[in-house]
Amino acid sequence: MDWASNRKRTVYFWGVVLAIPVLILIWIFRPEEGFIHWLYPLFILLCVSWAWRLFHKAKLESIEREVVATTAAFFTIKLGYYFFWGDLTKNWVEIESTYWVMAFLMILLYIIFDARRGLIYSLALFVMTLALGLFRLGSEIALGQHREEFLAFVRSEMRLFAMTGLLYTLAIIKDQLADAHRQVLQMHALARTDPLTGLPNRLALSEVLEEASQHMFGLYVVLLDIDHFKQINDRYGHDVGDQVLKEVGRRLRSSLRKGDMLGRWGGEEFMIVMRGESQHDVLAAVERLREDIAFWPFDQVGAVSASFGVAEGHIGDSIHNLLERADKALYQAKHLGRNRVELSPA
Incomplete structure (x- = not known):
């Protein structure tokens, strides 16, 4: 699980946990209202369930979608209840607070979904609230009733509509910045990756060496060169030679110790940057790498x-x-007959 998901999970968890006592207090002190009396306990239980699942690392995406869908349905019902049940003027404080919840819900939609789906769902919320308000106030405003409430309704709807457009614009900018950041990371990785073997290239290895130079004690550099590689290219062709390079890289990578770094230094030469407290252990690890190359024959070329x-x-x-x-040391290994490991004198 990445850092961003962990951070979102923590924010969601504490947001839900803090909402639970607030909902309980509302339910205790306002039991006379039917909507609160009957539906708030259900919503409180759902919040407890979400907090429990967030704490126990349940799948974050499914919880997000469930929270958004349930909250949208709950507060749409609440808005309809206060629009059509009881005195509209007395209910307007609850209606206004519900509009602010809808605005918060729009923000959550753009956090969870991409810009396009965030826009679609935000417009759906806007249309539902608009339809409820017009259905309740449309005929009465024509008769000159509830004019102040109608003006407040228009302001709330305009605020939701403006938020929809603003959030969509910000989401587009966010997506573009994220795409640009990904492209920069891809270009950075490509500039430091050998295209044939997929291993770090000379630039990446040089950067690792530069960083490692701060602590030279216990640092080992291993240079290895494929024996008689020119003859392989001359006899079998460069395509086969490329396959040999890739296979050597694959075998080395599969046998590396944890923490060692392998890269292609250039041509048929590879480099391994290693750390170890024991010279004997490092040489034993390098010897195993040599055996992994020499022991099994290669396709088309043999040993x-x-x-x-x-x-x-x-x-x-x-x-x-x-x-x-x-x-x-590599030159010495070549001079002494190849297919061997030589340690440079201190």
């Missing part, structure tokens, strides 16, 4: 091996020196 050069970082060391020692 493939790689040579590994390992350099250990020390306090006061530099990344340049570390890479230089790893490269010399």
